[in-house]
Amino acid sequence: MIYKRSSELFVEAQKVIPGGVNSPVRAFKSVGGDPIFVKEAKGAYLYDEDGRKLIDYIASWGPMILGHAHKPVVDAVIAKAQKGTSFGMPTAIETEIAKLAISMVPGIDKIRFVNSGTEACMSAVRLARGFTKREKIIKFAGCYHGHSDSFLIQAGSGAVTFGSPNSPGVTRGTAKDTLLADYNSLDQVKDLFEANPNEIAAIIIEPVAGNMGCILPAEGFLQGLRELCDQHGAQLIFDEVMTGFRLAKGGVQELMDVRADIVTFGKVIGGGLPVGAFAARAEIMSHLAPEGPVYQAGTLSGNPLAMAAGLAMLQELNNDGEIFESLAQKTAYLHKGIKESLDRHNITYTINRIGSMISVHFAPDAVVDFKTAAAGDNETFKKFFHGLLEEGIYIAPSAYESWFLNNALSYEDLDATIAAIDKVAKTL
Numbered sequence: 001m002i003y004k005r006s007s008e009l010f011v012e013a014q015k016v017i018p019g020g021v022n023s024p025v026r027a028f029k030s031v032g033g034d035p036i037f038v039k040e041a042k043g044a045y046l047y048d049e050d051g052r053k054l055i056d057y058i059a060s061w062g063p064m065i066l067g068h069a070h071k072p073v074v075d076a077v078i079a080k081a082q083k084g085t086s087f088g089m090p091t092a093i094e095t096e097i098a099k100l101a102i103s104m105v106p107g108i109d110k111i112r113f114v115n116s117g118t119e120a121c122m123s124a125v126r127l128a129r130g131f132t133k134r135e136k137i138i139k140f141a142g143c144y145h146g147h148s149d150s151f152l153i154q155a156g157s158g159a160v161t162f163g164s165p166n167s168p169g170v171t172r173g174t175a176k177d178t179l180l181a182d183y184n185s186l187d188q189v190k191d192l193f194e195a196n197p198n199e200i201a202a203i204i205i206e207p208v209a210g211n212m213g214c215i216l217p218a219e220g221f222l223q224g225l226r227e228l229c230d231q232h233g234a235q236l237i238f239d240e241v242m243t244g245f246r247l248a249k250g251g252v253q254e255l256m257d258v259r260a261d262i263v264t265f266g267k268v269i270g271g272g273l274p275v276g277a278f279a280a281r282a283e284i285m286s287h288l289a290p291e292g293p294v295y296q297a298g299t300l301s302g303n304p305l306a307m308a309a310g311l312a313m314l315q316e317l318n319n320d321g322e323i324f325e326s327l328a329q330k331t332a333y334l335h336k337g338i339k340e341s342l343d344r345h346n347i348t349y350t351i352n353r354i355g356s357m358i359s360v361h362f363a364p365d366a367v368v369d370f371k372t373a374a375a376g377d378n379e380t381f382k383k384f385f386h387g388l389l390e391e392g393i394y395i396a397p398s399a400y401e402s403w404f405l406n407n408a409l410s411y412e413d414l415d416a417t418i419a420a421i422d423k424v425a426k427t428l
């Protein structure tokens with residue numbers, strides 16, 4: 001058994017941590033088996049507790065876009081740590097990273113830093129409600145906006161209706177303010193606006209979905225949402241926690257030339273430390289405390305270590321004019337290799353890709369929303385996942401996840417990955 005040490009560590013972890021993990025998807029529930037414990041990571045590689053080296057396609061679920069332990073980021077954190085790690089008072093570096101982020105992202109004047117993507121999305125919705133003085137929000141089935149109460153709602157049997165909570169602990173009161181639509185269905189959103197006149201504060205959406213595989217907005221979909229929001233006086237919130245600073249400097253707003261009212265960030269913006277942020281035009285952000293009445297706060301928000309990591313990361317991305325193109329080319333190369341291999345072995349599949357995000361679905365039809373993503377064959381995915389793991393390739397332990405490429409991946413790594421996929425595909 002190659003994962004003896006990881007399995008032992010998992011047994012110990014489960015005694016003191018629920019399910020042995022601090023975030024559920026890490027537990028391998030949907031693929032079976034015990035999770036791999038990581039010892040360290042460098043560049044494109046993870047080194048686990050059993051002494052194996054794995055090529056990493058998760059990048060800590062997105063943040064490590066330049067690879068692990070990237071030197072400028074690590075150096076910035078070490079230098080800051082020696083000068084104190086938290087003060088609960090303003091520091092100059094917060095303004096520095098704010099200015100840089102604002103210069104990279106279209107349509108934002110001010111930004112507030114928090115500690116996670118969850119906090120960013122939760123606060124963005126509160127701000128939209130405070131700004132519009134309305135209570136309801138529209139979200140899309142399969143989109144993930146963190147674990148705060150209003151977002152843990154999914155569509156019941158595909159019906160577009162009042163949401164019901166899909167986690168115990170979320171009240172029906174909260175659930176009823178979250179309305180659901182299918183991703184890419186503009187008609188359902190129109191119907192929701194008509195059924196709830198002057199009640200909808202905001203639409204929140206992953207403008208490219210990255211939490212049910214990688215799903216692209218259909219032509220005109222985001223623009224359609226923009227128009228509906230303008231027509232009905234609602235705020236459009238782009239949750240760019242995954243896509244921000246990954247698909248382009250300015251995220252999907254830049255890439256697809258659509259403007260949101262409020263944008264949320266996380267993952268890449270923290271360079272691997274716990275950071276989230278939300279941003280908007282000054283007119284909207286001025287509603288936030290202490291400038292305005294909408295309350296939002298955090299003891300560790302904007303703390304120097306997190307800001308140093310985030311700033312070093314954003315500087316690298318801002319200064320390197322090639323990075324997003326380089327990542328997109330690597331991802332396209334990988335796509336071609338996977339496609340050729342799965343074709344050769346007569347596997348039924350669909351691949352979605354944009355920039356450095358790619359997902360392989362063992363599904364016969366186009367994957368355009370949660371339903372079509374759920375039509376994928378999970379048994380095949382499990383075999384695929386474990387087969388690749390044996391070959392030293394680490395992809396997300398769930399069929400509902402995208403792969404996130406990092407720029408430390410070399411073409412040799414990609415070739416090794418494609419060869420591993422070819423070997424595993426034979427057994428599917």
Ligand SMILES: *Cc1c(COP(=O)(O)O)cnc(C)c1O
Nearest residue numbers: 116117118144145146241242266
């Ligand atoms: C990861 C993610 C979140 C939640 O961020 P956390 O930092 O895990 O709280 C929110 N939205 C999207 C799109 C994400 O990918």
